[in-house]
Amino acid sequence: MKAKLDNSLSSLTTPEYDWRAAGLPYYAYNFYLKNRFGGRIQKVSIDAGFTCPNVDGTVAIGGCTFCDNRSFSPSRRIPRQDILDQINYGISCIKRRYTKCKKYIAYFQPATNTYAPVERLEPLYRTALSHPEIVGMAIGTRPDCVPDDVLALLDSIGQETFLSVEYGMQTMHDRSLEWMNRGHDHQSMIDAMQRSDGLSFEICAHVILGLPGESHEDMIATAREVARLGVDSVKLHNLYAVKRTALADQVEAGEVELMQRDDYVRTVVDVLELLPPHMIVERISGDAPPDYFVGPEWCLNKPSVKIAIEEEFERRQTFQGAKYQSE
Numbered sequence: 001m002k003a004k005l006d007n008s009l010s011s012l013t014t015p016e017y018d019w020r021a022a023g024l025p026y027y028a029y030n031f032y033l034k035n036r037f038g039g040r041i042q043k044v045s046i047d048a049g050f051t052c053p054n055v056d057g058t059v060a061i062g063g064c065t066f067c068d069n070r071s072f073s074p075s076r077r078i079p080r081q082d083i084l085d086q087i088n089y090g091i092s093c094i095k096r097r098y099t100k101c102k103k104y105i106a107y108f109q110p111a112t113n114t115y116a117p118v119e120r121l122e123p124l125y126r127t128a129l130s131h132p133e134i135v136g137m138a139i140g141t142r143p144d145c146v147p148d149d150v151l152a153l154l155d156s157i158g159q160e161t162f163l164s165v166e167y168g169m170q171t172m173h174d175r176s177l178e179w180m181n182r183g184h185d186h187q188s189m190i191d192a193m194q195r196s197d198g199l200s201f202e203i204c205a206h207v208i209l210g211l212p213g214e215s216h217e218d219m220i221a222t223a224r225e226v227a228r229l230g231v232d233s234v235k236l237h238n239l240y241a242v243k244r245t246a247l248a249d250q251v252e253a254g255e256v257e258l259m260q261r262d263d264y265v266r267t268v269v270d271v272l273e274l275l276p277p278h279m280i281v282e283r284i285s286g287d288a289p290p291d292y293f294v295g296p297e298w299c300l301n302k303p304s305v306k307i308a309i310e311e312e313f314e315r316r317q318t319f320q321g322a323k324y325q326s327e
Contacts, residue, residue: 019031019277020277020319025272025309025310025313025314025318025319025320026272026281026284026313026319026320027277027278027279027280027281027320028280028281029233029280029281029282029283032233032280036162037103037135039100039101039102039103040098040100040101040102040103041101041103041104041105041135042094042098042101042104042105043104043105043106043107043109043138044086044087044090044091044094044104044105044106044107044134045086045090045107045109045110046083046086046087046090046106046107046108046109046128047086047109047110047111048083048108048113048124050110050111050112050113050115050116051111051112051115052064052111052112052115052142053112053115053142053144053145053183054181054182054183055111058183059144059183059184060181060182060183062181062246063181064180064181064182065179065180065181065245065246065247065250066180066208066239066240066241066242066245066246066247067245068242068243068244068245068292083124083127083128084127084128084130084131087104087106087128087131087133087134088131090104091104091133102133103133103134103135104131104133104134104135105134105135105136105137105138105162105164106128106129106131106134106136106137106138107137107138107140108124108125108128108137108138108139108140109138109140110140111140112140112141112142112145113139113140113141114139114141114145114146114150114154114165115141115142115145118149118150118152118153121150121153122153125137125139125153125157129157129160129161135161135162136161136162136163136164137157137161137162137163137164138163138164138165138166138204139154139163139164139165139166140166140168141165141166141167141168142167142168142184142188143167143168143169143184143188143189143191143192143193144183144184144188144192146165146167146192146195146196148195151195151196151199154199154201155199155200155201156200157201158199158200158201159200162202163200163201163202164201164202164203164204164232164233165196165201165202165203165204166203166204166205166206166235167189167192167193167203167204167205167206167231168182168206169186169189169205169206169207169226170182170206170207170208170211171186171207171208171211171214171218171222172186172189172221172222172225173186173211173214173218173221173222174186175213176211176212176213176214176218179211179212179213180211181246186225189205189229190229193229193230193231202232202233203231203232203233204231204232204233204234204235204280204282205226205229205231205233205234205235206234206235207222207223207226207234207235207236207237207271208237208238208239209236209237209238209239209259209264209267209268209271210238210239210258210259210263210264210267211239212239212250212255212256212257216267216270219267219270219271220270220271220274223270223271223274223275224274226275226279227274227275227276227279227324231279232279232280233279233280233281233282234275234279234280234281234282235282235283236268236271236281236283236284236285237283237284237285237286237299238258238259238264238285238286238296238299239258239259240258240286240287240288240293240294240295240296240299241256241258241293241294241295242288242292242293242294243292243293243294248294251294251295252294258295258296259296260296260298261296261298261299261305261308264285264299264305265305265308265309265312266312268284268285268309268312269309269312269313269316269318272320272321273318273319273320273321273322273323273324274323274324275320275321275324276321276324276326277319277320277321277324279320281320284305284306284309285299285302285305285306285309286299287299287300287302
């Protein structure tokens with residue numbers, strides 16, 4: 001199953017999307033965006049003021065064990081402005097680093113950005129898309145928070161512009177979802193994928209590697225499930241701890257041991273070998289601002305992690321999809 005825009009990438013048969021010919025070991029997100037839009041594209045983080053059902057008591061309280069939204073999203077670290085002001089501020093910050101960037105994706109990032117009635121959601125989405133430098137939208141959410149009327153709204157928007165909906169899958173193992181106080185099981189992800197099938201937006205799955213109690217075989221099983229589900233893109237990152245979270249307390253108490261860099265690098269390559277070559281890889285590691293960060297220290301140096309992953313691909317003489325088997 002796969003949700004696709006009619007005009008989006010469907011294979012690697014066209015030369016401009018042949019990432020292997022470009023010398024890449026995996027289908028990198030920046031490569032995809034550059035070819036999709038004809039130049040550099042950056043995401044602008046937007047905080048629309050949402051919460052989550054495992055925060056407000058609908059399915060749980062306290063939120064995810066690892067979560068402090070301020071560490072994940074720049075927009076949660078500044079006083080919240082209206083949507084267009086946030087976009088203007090975000091663009092001004094991005095332009096200082098990427099001077100040639102002219103196009104942006106509005107990224108509804110922190111919390112669960114479909115967790116509201118469509119009457120509230122649509123004006124927020126439409127406002128973001130009205131900005132003249134915005135060429136598409138990405139929406140971070142949970143697979144248990146996309147009722148049919150919300151999917152219908154997303155389908156409508158996806159017929160008009162580029163849209164990526166990011167489902168927080170995290171893992172296929174229910175015991176791990178329970179550990180992180182997620183408030184849903186893996187069947188919710190399967191259900192969301194089934195109901196999203198054929199709609200006019202791309203789907204990105206978030207996956208965490210190094211969850212407590214998960215073996216290498218468990219992580220490989222999640223990789224195979226991501227491939228089977230047929231998402232369009234994937235975000236991978238290691239489990240890391242930030243301050244003022246339950247996970248930080250568990251790490252400090254010695255109850256949770258965070259994944260070491262060498263293990264993570266090998267596991268990422270193992271995972272990517274199993275994913276189909278047409279699946280876009282939006283992220284291969286994660287980090288947090290130093291003021292919020294607990295560990296592991298190695299993930300703060302993302303360029304070094306990226307180089308190590310590329311070197312592991314080279315050492316093995318392998319690439320994304322090398323061990324992929326379609327059903």
